[in-house]
Amino acid sequence: MTALWLAVLALLLATLLCLIPPLLRRAPAAEPAADANLRAFYLAQREQLRRDLKDGSLSASARARAEEELQRDLLQDLELRRPRAAPWAGQRAGLAAACLLSVLIPVAAVLLYGQLGNPRAAAGAAAIPVEPHAGAPDGSGDDMALAINALAQRLRAEPDDADGWYMLARSYETLGRYTDAVAAYQQVLRLVPGQAAVLADLADALLSANQGAPDAASIAAVAQALAAQPDQPKALALAGMMALRRGDAAEAQAYWERLQARLPPDSEAARQIQSNIAQARAMAAGSPPARASAAPAARISGRARIADALRGQVQPTDTVFILARPQDGPRMPLAILRMQAADLPRDFVLDDSNAMSPDAPLSGAGKLRVEIRVSRSGTAAARPGDLGGALSGIGLPAEGLDLVADTVVR
Template sequence: MTALWLTVVVLIALALALVLAPLFKAHDAIGTTQQALARRVYAEQLAQLAHDQDAQALDPADRAQAVDDLQRQLLDEASRPSAPTRPEKPWMGWGVALVLSLALPAAALLLYQQVGDPRAAAALAAAPAGSHERAGQDLQQLVAALAARLQAQPADVEGWTMLARSYEVLQRYDDAVLAYRKAIELAPGQPQLLADYADALGSARKGDLGGPAQEAIDAALAVDSQHPKALALAGMAAYQRGDAALARARWQAVRELMPPDSEARRSIEANLAHLDAPPAPSRPSPAAHISGTVSIAPELRNRVAPQATVFVLARATSAGPMPVAVLRLSAKDLPARFVLDDSVAMTPERPLSRFSSVIVEVRVSASGQAASQPGDLYGVVRDVTLGQDGISLLASEQEK
């Protein structure tokens, strides 16, 4: 990445040199007078007369008359008062040079940020669920273009990192894991990459931070024992194993690294408060669930392969676009009864029972990915109250 920016700086310097040099030279030419211009014109026309005579296009008598006329014109110009051909304002060249020196690099940077930065894919990927119809197809094309570019330029570690994060926002966690592995191969021992890789592994395994995710967390902390994300994930991994003491130590350590009024610190404090809360009952409250039947509209049924994946999702408007609970079914089993509760929560710190009202969505995906894809079937039921039964969830719309 450093080499890229050095190249950009050199190219901008060369461009400035080419643009500014004539402005600085213009100051040296200010003293040009009308007499000097007349002498130059006289010399050029005299040379042209000699050329015409040599080419036998002009006889000697005519040439002599023409030379005589030119000499009279030159003497007439020499008798006039000397006047500069342009006002002496050297500051104008320097002023224009200063403006260009500032504007050209700034314009180049702004243009790069808009169309050259792979982060654009990640930024577009953060659109909420309600914008699927507007931007889903464009987003898929951007991410696909970035993936194709990386196949041709596989040594771009930042590109692989941006691709992985884009996949995460699209909930394509298996693809995110592969992209992070590519980035780590190119830049081993980077704690941020290792922590992000562990997070993606956990998401791909429905929140489980054991096994390879734990190994990545340990590797990140071995490089930087105070890395905030690695510490937070280590606390969650310990909590999942039932090691409350280690979870507390990890979360207390990361809390001290967070700004006092930050959202991240409040989240860590909520986790610590959860550790201090009385033990939860071994079985969730009967009201802490949502149930109903899910099916595909009859007129669309023949468009769905039996092996297509069916996702039943619960989203809370206060928790952003990420689902709080996900249930995976198969199209061949529909219609089917479903139950969403804390056992299918995306993360333990955000159980379904925390939210009083949610949006329930069904998505039939041929690709097996929960993120919106053109051709997917979907259906939504809004304002579902926790504890509500008998919901009829119908996949009756198709993504464009």
Template sequence: MSTFVIVIALMAALALACVVPPLLTRRATPAPGATGTAGTAPTGLVRQQPRLALLLALGLPAAAAAIYLQVGRPDVLTMPPELLQAAATPTDHGPSEADIPAMVEGLAQRLRNEPDNIEGWHMLARSYSAMNRYADAAKAYAHLAEKLPQDAGVLADYADALGTAQDGKLDGEPERLIERALAIDPQQVKALALAGSAAFAKNDYARAEQRWTAVLALIPADSEFATSTRAGIAEARARQGLPAAVAVLSGTIRLAPGTPAPAPGQTLYVYARAADGPPMPLAAVRRQADALPLSFTLDDSNLLAAGSKLADTPKLVVGARISASGSATPQPGDLEGQAAAVAPGTSSIVIELSPRNASQQ
């Protein structure tokens, strides 16, 4: 898209260069047969027209863009080049949704003569998956697996497509592909997630919990994937007759650059509250403010109200405060800080403490 914009900008600049300068130039030659009097311009003499020049300079590019948005296909600018090349014709303004199947088939035909076009085969496999043609996607991934036998991601994608084509069943070849992927990369997220699903289908709930717990450490804690993974872990534990896993928040508290160290023996409060709720902490712990940085943990044993759980709150704000007076009420001069909102179970949280201003509530 950037190349397209640059070309359009250059063309607009060239057009303006031809039109605008004459409007800003005063010509002294009168038109044929023109006459004039002192202090007035001869009839027919061309004057400067700065307003018209400004109007063209600003309006011409804007008008061109507006016309293109109406009659052109700006969505084509972000489409994969492989698909565009597969369907392009000299009179096209760009493909429509109805063109996609033909484009994919055109790409497939071209790739039959380009077995080493790795990016093209990736594109074909992903396109088939997006079209729910999982058997065809599996064949494309099989070709990629032959070309890239040590690519754990390709093997995981192959297993996923093959399993989906088999009505979601991962036993057999999909499971063998999953284990191959994990042997190459034990932290391949899709392979770990599929391994958990395969174990769960075999009623091996402990192994499913192990695999899915490993996934949680590798993905954003507040993502939908993490939420569904935690739900899977909870179900696997329930199938084992185990209580739901306790959400533990952990991390490090340190001083912000330039912040003086607190005096020994001051009180440190660490708390967690709902990001989209009242300011009252859900859980808190009080410690002595020893040498910083220091590590902390918060879990359901630190809850301030019975009957609730940290895992019940989708987003949590974790903060800390060092009180010179020892009071739980914030005071000017306290050292305090908060981390960005996180999901329950997040580790490696970093909180930086700096002096509290008198204007802060």
């Protein structure tokens, strides 16, 4: 910010230096050497007249007339070359113009910037420093963090941009900053209240921030979404999961069947919902879930580690979370594993034994997003300064994953 204003000041000073000195400069005096040259020229002409008279080529009367004309021309030329002091009124006018420009140019620049520029964005840039991102070596994480910070700064200056707030919320979710995503979704709803899709996204972010446990705010958001649009897909999926968590398998089945009717039959989402419906039916009938026997195959394994470049930012007692969540649909974790940073690098396994809820096992999922989070606060929700990493599009079973914490949460 200081560099910006220094550059502006330098440009203003350069402009004034170009405009003001000519106004204060006095007219140059005639050079003595030029006057001497003029006199020498006329003396040479007189000498030539004298020689013409002596040679008889010029009469005395003609010489007298020629000398008279020569003297008159000399006096006229000397008068034209005589230095004249600039009138005081002209000097005062130049001084006044210089003073006026010294004031008007900076004032006009400030007023023009206030009208056409974005002073609040400049203030926001000073208040929210953009730190270099210690992300992936190829710089893609760096570019993403800078873009998200730039978007957040712009929205501070233009808080009525609903599309911008929605984009910021989705970006925060990508980074695992669910608390920030909740705040951004709330800004969207402030501008466009009652949007069913945004209410469902808000509920999903609230659940993710609360490690998958429904609370009053997430339950209310789902209820409002379904009231506004009874067949909203994400709201139906979340409502079914919430119902299953509280033990109401019949209600969960009803929500998921409504959702299934809206999905393409051959899609991955339809197959996942079909699996959820089977589990809900089994629970309602009082029998174990139909896919419980398939649990040994529903496992994810690999090796978790911290990028060498970020090792120095980690304390041995920092908490490490390894979790799996659906690639599409609700982002609540299905399975989670907890350890300490001192344990890394370490092999890991996620299966139904790590499920957040027995009613939502890993074996019932389709494509997954597997994440690692190194947390100083001890919570799985991302906070600035935490380390993270993710692998997307993971199917079941999956083995030999290289899960690396290689980005810094901003």
